[in-house]
């Protein structure tokens with residue numbers, strides 16, 4: 303089997319289609335986390351230009367969100383569509399209050415879990431290292447808390463809402479790091495600063511996120527919920543990701559981006575694929591605007607991989623319940 307990283311490099315040089323259009327987006331309501339910049343901003347811009355009725359930019363910094371709103375309105379010529387709502391994924395209380403606001407919406411057609419961080423200094427938020435909290439625990443908490451709204455929208459309007467998670471093929475490089483966490487109390491094992499390499503932390507969190515989304519989708523099949531849950535790897539893109547990392551990490555990222563990165567707009571096309579993807583995409587890994595399930599390494603799906611997936615899910619559910627989530631039990 304060709305290593306996913308080689309497949310990713312080859313894919314970087316292909317031209318991606320824009321699969322969304324006014325016929326798929328007109329009149330719909332979308333929410334995108336981390337939409338003040340990068341891939342989230344470009345996804346929002348596409349949706350507004352494709353005549354969405356309501357596009358909510360879920361951001362941790364309202365000033366930055368207001369600038370993004372003004373930029374989208376200027377480039378698309380559409381006003382009265384974009385809203386800016388506050389959510390900070392480093393704080394469970396903020397995630398909960400954001401989800402409460404979502405409940406009051408009339409409908410949600412697409413929810414994109416896009417916000418993420420690439421940190422290389424250890425810090426702790428809500429009991430776990432911050433990258434793990436933002437990229438995994440809070441991301442899944444938010445997904446679980448808003449899921450009933452998507453289910454309700456599906457039933458009420460006879461639609462198929464999408465929940466898209468923006469993951470990364472870099473996650474496939476993090477098996478060694480994940481194994482350091484052990485087979486039980488995985489999150490606790492991964493929360494040991496002495497054992498963990500911060501250089502690999504981002505990739506590790508994206509691997510844990512992929513396991514979690516696969517199990518989430520398996521637990522909530524489309525035939526029961528009416529909701530399509532998928533995950534997309536946008537490939538290497540020129541965005542602000544890694545801005546908080548040390549100079550050396552930023553220099554390496556800069557060199558790689560110069561050699562082969564997509565623009566943020568091109569990367570956003572992979573998210574649009576998730577937003578319009580049909581039932582076939584449920585629980586699947588998408589990349590390059592296609593289903594790329596064959597990129598999932600065998601070690602993620604064999605007997606041990608399945609055990610790991612279930613263990614991660616079990617521990618995650620306990621964390622989410624403790625964080626106030628009642629939608630999973």
Ligand SMILES: NC(=O)c1ccc[n+]([C@@H]2O[C@H](COP(=O)([O-])OP(=O)(O)OC[C@H]3O[C@@H](n4cnc5c(N)ncnc54)[C@H](OP(=O)(O)O)[C@@H]3O)[C@@H](O)[C@H]2O)c1
Nearest residue numbers: 336340341362390391392416417418470538539541542543
């Ligand atoms: N760029 C790539 O090459 C690449 C490759 C694979 C996957 N991805 C994934 O794509 C997604 C988007 O990243 P990007 O490349 O567009 O990076 P980006 O430009 O850095 O955007 C990340 C977004 O996440 C937000 N965010 C970070 N921490 C947050 C928190 N605690 N609460 C709420 N929002 C938070 C950021 O807000 P602030 O602006 O306020 O910091 C920003 O809006 C991420 O999930 C990333 O892992 C990116």
